[in-house]
Amino acid sequence: MPRQFLDAKVAVNSLGGTAVTTTPAIFGTLGLNTSAAGPDLEIQFSATVTISVASTAPTNVTITINRISSLGTVPVYTVTEGFPTVSGEGGQFAFTIAGADYHPPNPDGFLIYQAVVSVNSTTATPTRVGPESLIAAAYSEPAV
Template sequence: MPTQYLDSKVAVNSLGGTAVTTTPAVFGTLGLNTAAAGTDLEIQFSAMVTISVTSSTPTDVTITINRISSLGTVPIYTVTEGYPNISGEGGTFAFTITGADYHPPNPDGFLIYQAVVSVDVTTATPTRVGPEALIAAAYSDPAV
């Protein structure tokens, strides 16, 4: 069977000046209509967050994508990247991720995806400076 497009959404945030902490903070949330999905449901997503740091103190940034449905919240994708050591100057860094959620449970015909960001230490004073975005699209074989 051919794959069909079901739905897509974009969540854009330009929140500037917000500190990034060790507690995960949401930077994008969107919902996809998956009611017409068959058994071969696939969600493709990408996310981007831009962070500024004041020093070259090594800090790991973690971006997590959560799937939310009536079954609960499930982290489906997590990536951790380290700030490069930039000769004591700090800088601004854009972190981009791309992934897919293959055959997710679809109990409600509507899935919510959420992107969150956190750091392991706050010594370098990491700050979200924008832009920030979460983009997702749903594809499936036709429902029978």
């Protein structure tokens, strides 16, 4: 069967000068109307966060996408990346991820997705400088 588009949203944040810590911080939240979903519900998403560091000391950035519904909060995608090594100098680095949430439970006909970012060390003084975004779209087979 052909897939049908259900809903899409964009959350944009340009919060600059906020320190990135070891505690996950939200940088994007959006809700998708999935009430008309048929079988094989699929959510496709991408997220970008830009971080400035004073040096490229060994630091990893973790970006997590959470699904929120009446069933609770569930991490559906997590990626950890290190800052590129540029002769020990810092700079601004954009981290972009893309993924999908296949066959998520859909108890309410409305799913919330949230992007969070954290680091494993604050030695390099990581700071969110923007831009930041979370984009998501919902698709399924037509409801029967």
